[in-house]
Amino acid sequence: MRKMLTILIVALLICCCQQLAKQTPTEQPKKVTLTIFHAGSLTVPLHDLNEQFKSYMKNKGYDVEIKTEESGSVMAVRKVTDLGRKADIVAVADYTLLQTFMYPKYADFYVAFARNELVLCYTDKSKYANNINGSNWYEILNKEGVKFGFSNPNVDPCGYRSVVAMKLAELYYNKPIFHNLIEKHTNIRANGTKVNVPKDISTDGKVVVRDKSVDLIALLESGSIDYAFEYKSVALQHNLRFVELPDEINLRKPSLKDWYAQVSITVWKIENGKLVQKEIKAKPIVYGITIPKNAENREVAEEYLAFLLSDKGRVIFAKNHQEFLEKPLGFGNVPESIKEFVEIVT
Structure with a gap:
């Protein structure tokens, strides 16, 4: 009888250990590097946003490293369209640059999201x-x-x-x-x-x-x-x-x-490898952002864009004196994950 009881106790302990092992996370956070080309005027708000986004993604099982490159907005676009470089996010100080030079060949959507003066x-x-x-x-x-x-x-x-x-x-x-x-x-x-x-x-x-x-x-x-x-x-x-x-x-x-x-x-702009002249009409200042088609981490890039366009992003940008549009505007094949944050423009 005592032997049988001992066997039962051992069996129960083994079972409990197996259950605990199942409940104990063994997977390491998935490491991802996000590359962002952006306008120089976005450097400060994006720095703060990036820090909060990395913490946010840790809770979702990601260890995100963010590499940013600031430049003039035209150059940020050219890095993708003319130099063939890969980026997960492109953010510029004039959303019509995305409309003119990236959509639809290099990006299938873009968002107009912030203003300035x-x-x-x-x-x-x-x-x-x-x-x-x-x-x-x-x-x-x-x-x-x-x-x-x-x-x-x-x-x-x-x-x-x-x-x-x-x-x-x-x-x-x-x-x-x-x-x-x-x-x-x-x-x-x-x-x-x-x-x-x-x-x-x-x-x-x-x-x-x-x-x-x-x-x-x-x-x-x-x-x-x-x-x-x-x-x-x-x-x-x-x-x-x-x-x-x-x-x-x-x-x-x-x-x-x-x-x-x-x-x-x-x-003067470089378009398809050639230096060409482009006429730009003066218009209100509106910033734009997109995920290029050659993004290597599109899933995380969509998370980033949703985070930026959410109330969390609005607060960070407001703290850094960057005003959001009342409702950002989405053009093209806008991802489902960000549709709630934008007004779709057809």
Whole structure:
């Protein structure tokens, strides 16, 4: 009898151990590397988003490493379309770049999700820092000895938006602002309301051009230039002083889209390996994001996009002064996993 009891106890212990073994997770988190090409102006909000996303995915059994590459938005797109590089996410400061250059050949959908506005940034070191305001900014820029900068219109949306803003200012104030600030000091020219940017931009030193708008921040902070056109979110993220421009100039308001569209700018782009000219109509600033067809980790990329478009992403972007559209817009074959976050545009 005692022997039988011992056998039963041993059997029960073995059974319990087997059950515990079944309940004890033995699988290691699945390691995934997510590659993101993005506009320089998204660097700060995406940094915060990426940290939270990695923690979120740990609870879903993933160990996610995120590799980011910031550049001008045109270059972010070109890395996929012309250089054949693989990315899981492409996020740009002008959603129409995705529409024009990636859809439908390189991406089967894209989302317009956030907005911004142009401001004129400066520091305490800037000449006339205590005198500049929203009414005289173009007069200050025109003063002798004042240097200002914007990013390369052929590479970065902030660049072509900055140049367009100065043509809009000329219309708004009815003064030769574009001529005084751009045509006198660069080889960028305008024929009426149509602006033409050469392949190689040259300046006389009063104007400084860099590939990314965020590259101008170091020049501002060192006193190498006095003023720079930037997005408002970037100015706030870097604690820069700035002048707010009228809505007719800052490209912020969707209700002014017809006013903005009076001006167009022709820039040089690489398309299918060839350097071509593209005309871009001025329009409200709207950011875009997509998952390229060559994404190596599409499942996790969709999780990332859903996380970004959710309330969690909205909070992170708001904290970093980047305003979301009330309802992001989805174009093309939008994945089921993000449909709840967007309004489908047909």
